[in-house]
Amino acid sequence: MTVLTLSYVATCIFLAAVVRGYAGFGFSLLSITALSILLPPREVIPAIFLLEVVASLHLLITVWRDVHWHSLGWLSLGCLAGTPLGVAALARVPAAPLTAFLAVAVFAAAVVLARGYALRTMPGRAATVATGFASGVLNGSIGIAGPPVIVFFFGSPAGVAVGRASMIAYFVLTDTLGLVLQGTEGLLDRGVVLRAAVALPVMLAGVALGNRAFARIEPARFRQWVFRLLMLLAVVSGGRAAWQIASAA
Secondary structure, eight states: OOOHHHHHHHHHHHHHHHHHHSSOOOHHHHHHHTTTTTHHHHHHHHHHHHHHHHHHHHHHHHHHHGGHHHHHHHHHHHHHHHHHHHHHHHHHHHHHHOOOOOOOOHHHHHHHHHOOOSSSSSSOHHHHHHHHHHHHHHHHHHSSHHHHHHHHHHTTOOOOHHHHHHHHHHHHHHHHHHHHHHHHHHHHHHHHHHHHHHHHHHHHHHHHHHHHHTTSSSSSHHHHHEEEEEEEEHHHHHHHHHHHHHHHH
């Protein structure tokens, strides 16, 4: 890599890590979308997943007590059931249309939540498992497990600290599962580990900065910021999918 390319990579990872440390999600989508402009996705995605696991474990240490473990257990059960179906869909259905559909659904949900809609009680067992199942299908098919769980927690009365902590814990599962699937496909090698190791200090610095910013913000403002970020991620992922569909046409 040239110095210019390395600077671009470091900047993208740092900024995505700040968002991850602050919101508890967004690192993979932002970094993969930005880095794939210059680098092959095969080189980018496995390294980003390794960094995601480290980021989740790093943040989990500080938020462990806020995790809503009851919901997380049922979400994880649904995710484990849905991921193989998502992998099967990936083998048969192009990823770009699935991503475009997801982007539209997430944007609509974020708009509804931003306008003040919220559940009065936590969803029941069936709804929680269904949310995890949808997340697993998306994780296996397009590598984006977060949106259903983000909507689940921030549309519930759990509170922003509990929602953020629970998502961080949940991503430990989904990212590890993603790495296992990538390993079975031969995508994890010494080069991937080396790229992740080089980027690790930059990511940890960004996560620490974002985590510090979260500690100083009011819950109501943070909730609105999350919905705006969710809309942005939907636009970014939807735009990328539309570009892929147009390129393939």
